[in-house]
Amino acid sequence: MHNVVIRRFLGRSRLAESLVEDVFAEHKNAMFARDVEELIAECLELEKISRSAWDYVLDVLFSERANETDELGNMMKMAIAKVSVVFNRVNQLIDEMKARGHGPKEVADFLIARREIQRINEDVAKKFPPINEEMVKRSLEAFRRGEGRTAEEMLHESQGHGSS
């Protein structure tokens, strides 16, 4: 079971996704402007929760528990991708609202939050990179050719005693 920060993040990202789809489905109604403003408020909350969740994951990743983070990383990738879609959809709704002559409140804050979500999304990808398949292939080919050094030789090289 993951901690409250992560569970809250996952739950709120699912809720935001559901809310934004509802507004998209019914966005001709008279409550459109009010709904978009509510969504903006939800996004501002979601950005804070996303940051808390990512800070938590980073703390675990850069600790003695680093080996426990693969599942956390996968969850974070999926959830932040979902949140990014939510922010993009809300941005579309804001554009539509502006086109109808309304200026929603807190748009500037929303845009700052959206940039933060993009940053987290990029950071998640950097901190949980995929395996380098080409590197793995070349490593095994070299091993099969009998090439390679021991870890001790690499240590000696680091200490300045080995060849490079």
Add this chain to the structure above:
Amino acid sequence: MNRKVTVPPNIGTEWRRLGLPRELSIAFWAYIHNDLAANYEKLRVNRDQGGRGFKHKKVFKDKDGNAHLFVILVDDETSADHLIITDLQHIPR
């Protein structure tokens, strides 16, 4: 008897390309030399989902206190006598 840790040339090249401080380099390779094979039974449980061995993550701090995460993929299936480091990634915080 412990398996022999093998570092293919491309992994060595990648390591040098990172250009990490000497103390970090020594800490990392000392850990790989002393602990990887010795703790193999404990570490091997973190299997790679692609069936390429096991993944291991280890954090070191440099002299300024900055955390550096290293992720290695270790092939323990190609040879019963070796642990082959097949991928290496350095992720600064």
